[in-house]
Amino acid sequence: MPEMTFGVLIFSVFSAMAFSGAALWLLGRKARASRRRTAPFSQAFLAGSVTFSLVYIINRLAFPLRPKTTAVFNLALLAGILLFRALKKRLRRRRRPKAAKKHPLHAEAAALEQMLSQDPLNAFCLEKLSEIYEKMGENDRALEAAREAFKLDPSMKTRWRVDELKKEISEKKRHKGGFK
Numbered sequence: 001m002p003e004m005t006f007g008v009l010i011f012s013v014f015s016a017m018a019f020s021g022a023a024l025w026l027l028g029r030k031a032r033a034s035r036r037r038t039a040p041f042s043q044a045f046l047a048g049s050v051t052f053s054l055v056y057i058i059n060r061l062a063f064p065l066r067p068k069t070t071a072v073f074n075l076a077l078l079a080g081i082l083l084f085r086a087l088k089k090r091l092r093r094r095r096r097p098k099a100a101k102k103h104p105l106h107a108e109a110a111a112l113e114q115m116l117s118q119d120p121l122n123a124f125c126l127e128k129l130s131e132i133y134e135k136m137g138e139n140d141r142a143l144e145a146a147r148e149a150f151k152l153d154p155s156m157k158t159r160w161r162v163d164e165l166k167k168e169i170s171e172k173k174r175h176k177g178g179f180k
Helices: 002-033 041-062 067-095 106-118 123-136 139-152 156-174
Strands: none
Touching: 002 041, 002 067, 041 067, 106 123, 123 139, 123 156, 139 156
């Protein structure tokens, strides 16, 4: 029976050390991931000692009754702690819907639209928005923005832009089914 007690003590100590080491490793990884400095020694020591004490006491009580179950349970929990971050990332990726690819100029168009919501009489923003929509291939929206810009600023430049967009849209509709 003394061998069994010595074995229980050795098992309890090593598993408690493994768990407290894993807890401290996880704390260090979490601090590094959030770009904060690592936990102060007092907090790390407290976390490690509490983990060590709890695991040691639980193993000391459970191992003599069911040694195989306790060993398997300890290994499973230790693997769970070490693989927690990887599993969390994988589950998060699966739940996230795939975003539709947006045009690189989409952010600029959104910023100009926001500026127009604050100042709807800004002809320059409408001209730029028309140019961006044309680059994105949204000619109907580009024509609409160019017409609004022409209403606010009836210059030759804006008139020319409206005419060019109308001509381009009509040519695309005419050649949509046939050859150029």
